[in-house]
Amino acid sequence: xxxxxxxxxxxxxxxxxxxxxxxxxxxxxxxxxxxxxxxxxxxxxxxxxxxxxxxxxxxxxxxxxxxxxxxxxxxxxxxxxxxxxxxxxxxxxxxxxxxxxxxxxxxxxxxxxxxxxxxxxxxxxxxxxxxxxxxxxxxxxxxxxxxxxxxxxxxxxxxxxxxxxxxxxxxxxxxxxxxxxxxxxxxxxxxxxxxxxxxxxxxxxxxxxxxxxxxxxxxxxxxxxxxxxxxxxxxxxxxxxxxxxxxxxxxxxxxxxxxxxxxxxxxxxxxxxxxxxxxxxxxxxxxxxxxxxxxxxxxxxxxxxxxxxxxxxxxxxxxxxxxxxxxxxxxxxxxxxxxxxxxxxxxxxxxxxxxxxxxxxxxxxxxxxxxxxxxxxxxxxxxxxxxxxxxxxxxxxxxxxxxxxxxxxxxxxxxxxxxxxxxxxxxxxxxxxxxxxxxxxxxxxxxxxxxxxxxxxxxxxxxxxx
Amino acid sequence: xxxxxxxxxxxxxxxxxxxxxxxxxxxxxxxxxxxxxxxxxxxxxxxxxxxxxxxxxxxxxxxxxxxxxxxxxxxxxxxxxxxxxxxxxxxxxxxxxxxxxxxxxxxxxxxxxxxxxxxxxxxxxxxxxxxxxxxxxxxxxxxxxxxxxxxxxxxxxxxxxxxxxxxxxxxxxxxxxxxxxxxxxxxxxxxxxxxxxxxxxxxxxxxxxxxxxxxxxxxxxxxxxxxxxxxxxxxxxxxxxxxxxxxxxxxxxxxxxxxx
Numbered sequence: 001x002x003x004x005x006x007x008x009x010x011x012x013x014x015x016x017x018x019x020x021x022x023x024x025x026x027x028x029x030x031x032x033x034x035x036x037x038x039x040x041x042x043x044x045x046x047x048x049x050x051x052x053x054x055x056x057x058x059x060x061x062x063x064x065x066x067x068x069x070x071x072x073x074x075x076x077x078x079x080x081x082x083x084x085x086x087x088x089x090x091x092x093x094x095x096x097x098x099x100x101x102x103x104x105x106x107x108x109x110x111x112x113x114x115x116x117x118x119x120x121x122x123x124x125x126x127x128x129x130x131x132x133x134x135x136x137x138x139x140x141x142x143x144x145x146x147x148x149x150x151x152x153x154x155x156x157x158x159x160x161x162x163x164x165x166x167x168x169x170x171x172x173x174x175x176x177x178x179x180x181x182x183x184x185x186x187x188x189x190x191x192x193x194x195x196x197x198x199x200x201x202x203x204x205x206x207x208x209x210x211x212x213x214x215x216x217x218x219x220x221x222x223x224x225x226x227x228x229x230x231x232x233x234x235x236x237x238x239x240x241x242x243x244x245x246x247x248x249x250x251x252x253x254x255x256x257x258x259x260x261x262x263x264x265x266x267x268x269x270x271x272x273x274x275x276x277x278x279x280x281x282x283x284x285x286x287x288x289x290x291x292x293x294x295x296x297x298x299x300x301x302x303x304x305x306x307x308x309x310x311x312x313x314x315x316x317x318x319x320x321x322x323x324x325x326x327x328x329x330x331x332x333x334x335x336x337x338x339x340x341x342x343x344x345x346x347x348x349x350x351x352x353x354x355x356x357x358x359x360x361x362x363x364x365x366x367x368x369x370x371x372x373x374x375x376x377x378x379x380x381x382x383x384x385x386x387x388x389x390x391x392x393x394x395x396x397x398x399x400x401x402x403x404x405x406x407x408x409x410x411x412x413x414x415x416x417x418x419x420x421x422x423x424x425x426x427x428x429x430x431x432x433x434x435x436x437x438x439x440x441x442x443x444x445x446x447x448x449x450x451x452x453x454x455x456x457x458x459x460x461x462x463x464x465x466x
Numbered sequence: 467x468x469x470x471x472x473x474x475x476x477x478x479x480x481x482x483x484x485x486x487x488x489x490x491x492x493x494x495x496x497x498x499x500x501x502x503x504x505x506x507x508x509x510x511x512x513x514x515x516x517x518x519x520x521x522x523x524x525x526x527x528x529x530x531x532x533x534x535x536x537x538x539x540x541x542x543x544x545x546x547x548x549x550x551x552x553x554x555x556x557x558x559x560x561x562x563x564x565x566x567x568x569x570x571x572x573x574x575x576x577x578x579x580x581x582x583x584x585x586x587x588x589x590x591x592x593x594x595x596x597x598x599x600x601x602x603x604x605x606x607x608x609x610x611x612x613x614x615x616x617x618x619x620x621x622x623x624x625x626x627x628x629x630x631x632x633x634x635x636x637x638x639x640x641x642x643x644x645x646x647x648x649x650x651x652x653x654x655x656x657x658x659x660x661x662x663x664x665x666x667x668x669x670x671x672x673x674x675x676x677x678x679x680x681x682x683x684x685x686x687x688x689x690x691x692x693x694x695x696x697x698x699x700x701x702x703x704x705x706x707x708x709x710x711x712x713x714x715x716x717x718x719x720x721x722x723x724x725x726x
Contacts (some may be wrong), residue, residue: 412557413518414557415557415558415559417515417517417519417557418556418557418559419559419567420516420540420542420545421515421541421544421550421551422567422574422575422635422639423542423545423546423570423571423574423575424542424570424571424574425542426540426542428542428570429542432567433562435561435562436559436561437560437561438561439562
């Protein structure tokens with residue numbers, strides 16, 4: 001264990017005394033040494049260190065995807081792969097870009113949250129609230145930790161499931177995440193336990209939680225239920241240009257997991273995320289995925305229906321403004337018989353933004369009597385903006401029911417005039433049309449997220465048209 | 467106190483649809499604009515509300531509301547001044563419920579108005595609550611089922627239901643001047659009576675009203691104070707209630723044949 005002493009060494013060198021307060025920054029670029037350092041600093045078990053090193057080899061071998069958005073500008077040698085969160089924060093409120101501060105004000109984010117979101121405070125001050133929730137959860141046997149703590153405290157569970165739903169070989173960015181992951185959540189819900197309140201990363205947010213390469217693992221044991229909510233509508237300012245997370249979810253027999261995400265990265269970020277659920281017999285897996293900001297998002301939440309009668313649903317909403325490309329959609333693989341799935345995608349492109357729906361539905365010969373439905377609607381606000389649809393249906397049995405609907409629409413002059421005649425400014429009218437368009441998905445979000453999202457769209461529209 | 471149209475000529479591109487129109491709608495009166503299909507009635511209604519689709523032939527003032535020149539106002543500014551247009555075929559907005567639109571519209575229109583209850587503005591929760599109470603009651607009164615309010619505007623409403631929803635908006639928004647574009651088309655007798663009753667109610671409250679129609683039918687239930695006849699984009703005759711009866715009997719041929 002050559003790195004066990006690194007903690008004390010680095011804290012000495014940088015003049016920090018409490019281990020959790022130090023910051024450490026790996027050298028730019030990716031090498032075995034970087035990966036070993038990361039694992040060493042976290043004091044990880046050997047198997048994880050080896051896992052990371054193996055993933056690094058896979059990463060180096062894998063090519064960038066040739067489809068989707070333009071990834072050519074990512075310089076993997078110019079990235080810090082591990083930064084203790086105190087380091088990538090901007091140092092003070094006034095260093096934050098004005099438009100981000102402005103947005104916080106307009107959405108009405110409380111001061112403490114603003115500072116956290118702006119990356120100034122590493123500690124979100126809801127620790128007290130979180131503790132009481134945590135107490136209630138642990139009474140039921142529910143584990144809700146950051147991934148690093150999860151690995152420390154529930155090593156055998158993590159070892160059993162880690163990388164089983166999203167293997168490192170899956171794609172280049174899954175491999176990258178497997179090599180350098182940090183933060184994310186670890187959740188275990190015991191048999192038959194229903195968690196009434198949505199678990200929100202928001203409550204538990206702290207230094208360890210967020211990063212460029214989050215890794216989340218959720219295990220819902222038989223008959224359990226949990227709703228996990230990640231992200232927030234306020235723009236997250238990041239000085240890092242690459243965000244590449246992996247989310248793995250195991251839905252056991254008769255369990256149900258819903259995972260809701262709203263992400264609004266700042267406009268310099270590549271957001272390349274692999275999210276997948278494995279749903280066993282009679283289980284239900286649901287993704288609600290909203291993407292607003294970033295430079296390029298490539299994200300296709302997936303559901304593997306491996307047990308008889310399993311159900312999967314994906315609701316995806318994407319909003320691409322100026323210079324943004326949202327390449328989003330969903331993926332469902334029907335493996336077992338009597339499985340059902342539905343993908344609903346809504347995208348809005350405005351002010352030169354680009355949205356792409358990319359979806360795959362695969363029905364294997366074993367998936368007899370399966371049903372699937374795909375609905376994708378695109379709204380294009382102006383002639384500068386663009387939207388494409390890439391639906392793939394791979395159906396290998398005739399005993400199945402497949403539906404696919406797609407629409408592309410523009411805001412009609414008559415619709416605008418109608419709303420304007422009711423007292424709405426042009427930008428307000430456009431925002432109302434956009435909010436109406438995404439309403440079927442937004443209503444699935446927890447109320448406060450839905451309200452914030454609506455307000456955010458109004459702000460975005462106001463800025464883009466004007 | 468009136469909505470005054472002064473020497474208006476307008477059209478699309480090079481096509482002139484409306485010619486030299488003068489018209490005055492007094493506060494608290496019911497005016498009717500009649501004319502055959504294609505005479506420019508709907509265009510006129512649309513121009514009053516400031517539809518950017520139509521261009522004026524000359525850029526001179528043509529429209530004043532209670533003495534204020536609103537010729538260059540955008541549609542939303544006109545709405546804030548108290549002008550309202552009930553659409554012949556309201557555009558559906560998917561995902562926007564009737565209640566949501568009305569609430570937004572109400573707040574916007576009220577925000578600009580100085581007269582109505584400034585107090586409620588300080589307590590938005592209260593005003594939203596009151597607003598909903600009033601909305602539900604008004605809807606009931608004109609036979610709009612409560613569940614319609616939560617439905618999206620593009621929903622599966624029949625023609626008649628859409629007209630009632632337009633009327634509902636007029637009542638809730640309390641405009642100073644309201645233009646109803648073919649509000650009577652496609653209504654059964656009961657609905658027609660309800661709509662006519664609502665028009666009279668608005669009139670009583672002081673709204674100056676212009677009903678655009680090519681039928682006489684609605685006038686049986688709501689007697690107009692003034693009738694104008696529009697043929698080929700020109701006002702060819704104006705008069706009282708009798709004029710409408712004459713048209714009912716003889717049609718528009720008398721004017722259609724005359725000079726272009």
